[in-house]
Structure formats: C-alpha cells, structure tokens
Amino acid sequence: MEKLDRGAQAELLRAVAEARDRQAFARLFDYFAPRIKGYLMRLGADDGMAEELVQESLLLVWRKAHTFDPEKSSVATWLFTIARNRRIDSLRRLRYPFPDPEDPSLHPEAERRQDEAYEMVQSAEYLRRAVAQLPAEQAELIALAFFDGRTHRDIASDRNLPLGTVKSRIRLALNRLRKEMAAFHDGYHDEKSNG
C-alpha cells in the first residue's frame, strides 16, 4: 500500500478543510479507505456494509475536516474514531456515547486546552515509538480489543489466560504509552490515584 507520512496526511487534511481540495481528499481516500474497510470486515461487516461505512466515514472527513485538531491527534487516529463511531452507530444501532470532542465544557479554557493537548503532533513520534516497542503480548491485547471486538474477559477465555494476567498486561501497555508521553511533556505528573 502507498506510504503517506503523518505530516503529509495532516497537510492533505488541511487542504480539504481550508481549500475544499478534492484532489487532497482523493489521496486521503486512497490511503485510508482500504485500511478502514479492513478494520470493519475484521469486525464482521460484509463487503457491502463495510464499503457503505467507509463511504460514510470519508464523507464525514470531508464535512468535519475543519474540526480536526493536529495538536490533539494524528489523522489516522481521528479517522479511526470516526469509523469506529460509524460502525457502532450504524451496525449495532446502540446508543453508545463517546465524549464529544467539540463539547466546550470538556475544554473550557486555554490553560486546560494546553493541558489536555498532550498528544501534540510532535509527540506523535514518541507515541509511535512507544507502540512499536510494546511487547507483542501487550500490543496484541490492544489489537484484539479494537480489531477483533474482544473484551478483556473474552481475551482471557479465548487465550485460556487468567483474568489477572490480561488485566496486568493492559495496565503495563497503558503505563508504557503514558510514560512515553510524560517523558515528552515535562512536568506531567498527573498519575491516576486509583484504578
């Protein structure tokens, strides 16, 4: 598949947002549509349904490009969340709410915004490295959750692993990701006190 680095992805999306650039949109389509379709089929959508959801997701990219904030996530992550939400919305028809990234009460002040924007675009490289360096057993858990639709309990019983082992691997994975981000952002010490 074509390679498109993160900077190029963000540039294309900016061209879509600011110049309504159809050429840029077509390139994003070529890059992401097969990946999103793969994700949806892996989760059980048939070919027709997967393409319908791919199309809806990409149409939302066109419509919502102006809301993308490169300081808060990568294009791939943003697109992934759109596809995930479309799938939940359309396939299962459940009311399964996710935080609305545009809800002002979640980001009421510039100060908060700075605080929250800790997946800044520069730090994406740190995160990429952290994900690449996750031990296989930890990365696999995240992949099974997102791409196979398995809960941590499902994973434990599928793999015949004690529930505690699955939980601790998920914790280790999260801590590693968090540590990479904290190392990037000086003074980030807001560890969770519980859970």
Next chain:
Amino acid sequence: MNGEPMLNEADKAKTGGGRAAAEKAGGRQPVHHPAVEQILDYTAGNLPEPSALAIACHLSFCRSCRRQMSLFEAAAGLLLENRDGAEISAGLRDRTLEMLDIPDAVNDDAPAARVAPDVPPPLALFGIDALSAVPWMPIWPGIGYHGLDVQGGRAALIRLKPGKTMPRHTHTGQEFTLVLQGGYASCGQTFHPGDLEACDEETDHAPGALAGEDCIAMIATESPLVLTGPVSRWFNPVFRF
C-alpha cells in the same frame, strides 16, 4: 424532553454547580475510576449499552480517564495504519467524490446535546437534560427511581434523601454506580459527583446517602440486583429493575 433545560440559580447553588462548574474551576476530579481494562473495552466499542453509558458519563467528569482513552485510541490509530487493508471496489472513490457536496449524503452525528451543567452530556441521549426535571417514581420510602431505556441490561437514575440507605443487596453481574449529585457511603468509602463504583456478585452492600442534599446517582447493570436483607428479600419481585 421539553421545557427549560437550564438550572436556575437556586438549583445551581443547591447542586454545588455540578460537572461543568467543577471543570471550569479546575476543581474536584473523581477519585473512583473504572479499571484500565474497562476503559479499553469501552474505547474499542465492545461494552454493552449500560456499562458504556456509565463509563461515558464518568469520562465527562474525568480528565485522567479521557487521557487513557486518548492513548488507547492513538495506539489503535497507529495499529490501523500498519495493518493490511481490504481492496476497495472500483468506483467507490468516484461515487464518494460525487457525493461530497450533497448535504444529506450522510447523517451527521447528533448535534452536541444541550444539557444543564449538572448532567453528563451522554444522558441527553436518554432524555435527561436537567436533574431538576427528572420525573421521579417513588419506589421505596425516601427513594425515587427513573428508568432509562437501554438495551442489553438496565440503567436508571436513583435519588436518595439525605441519610437514606438503599436496601441491602448484591448483584448478579457487573454493576456501575455513578454519582451525579450529593454523595453516598458504601463499604467504608465515600463517593461524590463523578465517582464511579464498580460492584459485582462479591459486593453485598447497603449504600447510604450522605447528609446535606439528596444523592442522585445513575446505576447501570447488565443484570438485576438482588435484595439480600431479611425483610427486603420479599420485595425482590417488585424491586427488580
């Protein structure tokens, strides 16, 4: 729900300003959270509706859990890029390009819900836009109840008068309780707005509202709770929600 969704000043003072005010003041953050693995299940879209609702509501209070969610999403985005894709039918791209300027080509996500500051936005999906406007049904002396229309389990808002204790009960599966107003004590711990308590069949408790104001909480479970007190056991058939 129609009518005036915003709280008046007296109500705001009574509720201590709720979720939005706490956020603006950079104020209290929840201390009782869902477990990391539950955030992963939620973020990947794998939870039944009641549990998803409880965690979504907690996230609207909780910065640190939103960060965890973002980290899992970021990892999923990176993994998505590195996975093999599926071949796209010839023509899908062109058909999509042709639809770009058709306004109704895709139903947008629901517009951001307008809710009172004391209501987590996800509850708007279930017709709740202000705690002062919940149509409570009395089910027990001092206890009001309002069922939420979820699939795959049960969810409800519960209102306890100050000092009022829930009948002793246990659960047949995972149950989440999320405080929206006031607070309660259970098993030696106290829970305040935004705090999420996870209970299961191991938990046999009788949560009691703290003094002061009414305690309002959302409960979400994949199965009914079971009353265990000597008298209240008799009420199981009517109390099953």
